[in-house]
Amino acid sequence: MYAVLDIETTGGKYNEEGITEIAIYKFDGHEIVDQFISLVNPERDIQPFVVNLTGINSNMLRNAPKFYEVAKRIVEITNDCIIVAHNAQFDYRILRTEFSRLGFEFERKSLCTVELSKYLIPGQASYSLGKLVRALGIPVADRHRASGDAQATVKLFKMLLDKDTEKKIIQDVVRLNPKRQLEPKHLDIIAELPAITGVYYIHNEEGEIIYIGKSNNIKKRINQHFTNSNPKSKKLQTLVAAVTYEATGSELVALLKESEEIKKNKPILNRALKRTSFTHALYSFIDKNNYINLKIDIADGRKKPITTFSNRQSGKSFITRAIEDYSLCQKLTGLYQTKSSCFNYEIKTCAGACIGKEPVEIYNKRVSSLINKNSYANKNMVIIDKGRDIDERSAILIKNGVFQGLGFFNLNYQINNLDVLESIITPMQNSRDTQHIIQSYLRRNKKVKQLIIDS
Template sequence: MYAILDIETTGGKFNEEGITEIAIHKYDGHTVVDQFITLVNPERNIQPFVVKLTGINNNMLKNAPKFYEVAKRIIEITKDCIIVAHNSEFDYRILRTEFNRLGYDYKRNTLCTVELSKDLIPDQPSYSLGKLVRSLGIPVTDRHRANGDALATVKLFKLLQTKDTTKQIIQSSIKEGHNPKKLDRKLIDIVEELPAITGVYYMHKEGGDIIYIGKSRNIKRRVNQHFTAPNSKSKKIQLHVTAVTYEETGSELVALLKENEEIKRLKPIYNRARKRTHYTHALYAFKDKNGYINLKIDVADGRKKSITTFSNKQSAHHFIEHNVEAYNLCLQLTGLSTVNAEKPCFNYGLRTCHGACITEESPEEYNLRVQELIEKNSYAHKNMIIVDRGREIEERSAIYIKDGQFEGLGFFNLNYQINNIKVLESIITKMENNRDSQHIIQSYLRSHKKLKIIQLPA
């Protein structure tokens, strides 16, 4: 029996957080047999960044039950259950902390769906709950609310069960209930000094050398995860780190680009796993003997010119399937069907393919739609600025693309600064244009469709 749960907290200092919302779904391995969902009055203020993230504010919790009023129900619904959570180390620690305040020693075995996903669904671009379930086609609603995230975790756990064909990986990943790792005072002090902001962080060993570089939308939380994680790399970091510095970026795209450049430049010892490329597959185009532009997903090859790149094969195929529908393209000419070339593709029968597969639609008409797709998903030969969040409310970030090359990035407060090319280039910090930076930008544009993009004259 499993108790699949998610907890929202006030944020704040390590082990001083309070629960603001909890959702528990009791799962027998096949179906949910019981559930408990409630807001909780934490008897302390919620950090502003948490209010913005979850939408839960102090006024909403005034009449909510206090933890001691729901503690018995939590004990009952999780009795004889394994606690399952996405980053169970965090949720289990929070639960134990709350029970410890009541003088009750709460112990349960735990399973972490982050660790299970890494074992059973390797090579995902991200294992954060939101990005992971989206990449797997799992619907999620009320993101960053306890019940929305708990339900997504239930669906994810069901998928992980089917992936565990030997029925041994999940069983062997269960951790016996015990006190979670207590942080050294040194590590607690480091975490307490860090802000919950978006940016790049640098871990230093004694003497100041950088041993690890990362990026996060919440630096405080991410560093805390490094300091509590049980894997080999995290244990080495915990042993050697003496300080953590950071650079606020406001924009996740800026953080990704800075992290990519800094790792390549500084080569920290514990970032060596990042030497491999960020992407595995790419979209290529070629004309067939009839003059139709064909699209093909293939393993990324740096020697060939691609339209765009993808972190894995699954996301690449999801992209092409979506665009076949969006642009009424032919299944055969996009590599999604291997039917005899003399026969129409399946979509022709549905009238969503206009007959390019049997030369019924002219190459000129068909290629116009393909070119539109290519133009939308490639910035080759374009001059443009991607405008994203800044570090302050009135500030914005600018990612500068010149003739299809990533030139660099900067921050601005006034629109004239980016409308005047000379002024723009003076505020831009030059950065290296490479395949990884191109992939980062293209992937970000695909997943953030509402970004402001300013097209510049050639």
């Protein structure tokens, strides 16, 4: 659990500042579960430049509670939490100083979103909160007021959790809050999980990730892990201390994150990913009459496929639909072996490419259309799918035909060029596996939005 906070102060000499406003959002990694926002009477003068910056003046604070009146609430809402702030060293110091004046030792673990951003989102022009969130397309309101800045920090931190593909942040949190019982309370773990689409991480008592999976219903899937009697499930049931998760909204995002993070984290209970999650592929070649031929064949790493399939039957079904959708020749797609005309020509549903009757340029135009639709070679494009919330969408970026990574954006923020997209995405490795995952998903979900973008 995290306490994401922002503090506005009077300004002044080091360790003589007073708090004028504080906002704390208790954040479970997915949503805000509690909050505390209050003006505070600092019982000292506010520096003029601070008044101009925040708009908070002494008249506004005359009837505000003094720090000792809100101290108990701050202790309660931050209990068992890691404090998260943009420039956490400053906010945490101010908070500790105020408690010290009351004779109370306030100690919490802390995370700084400035430092995390420099590590997880390198190369930004500025890491000040305002400029950074603007560059990342994160909406912010009431800048330089505690509530507005704390809300922006929550959204930034949520993005940083997404970008932390090695799961260092989550593992440290689990390690700080170990389960002490010898046998994990499986029912308690399941009760806290949502029935949503996402990726889940099963941890041991040291916080280490021992298994990663994806599901369209995380609660149901974890319940299956805890009730199955196969050897892997039994071992998992013995070792599990906690389950964390990331909502993705999109099944495609979940599939890509699962593939990437298993390879990066190498959990002991995940079977090693196969080098290829597909066995067959679609290839093209030009015959002696200059017609483009298509062929389903065993996947060959030395050749560049148009698209890939989990098995031969899946590829055959694809070609059968393509023949109908694009009026292709059965013979030139490898589905009908003959030295003369194909069967469809006999029933007048093939224009005769099989016997050289249909003009090459007309037939090849239709084949090229199919190839272009099912391959993203050399394209700059973004695949837009469901997000984690109703006002959010996911974005999968393809640049020059290479998968770059994925991210999320608010519907109020327009993404229309590569610079913006490259700021919000979590970089991921391009591989034959990711290509197969993306192309297979697009074949199954034809309504998913695909945008060609400017370079």
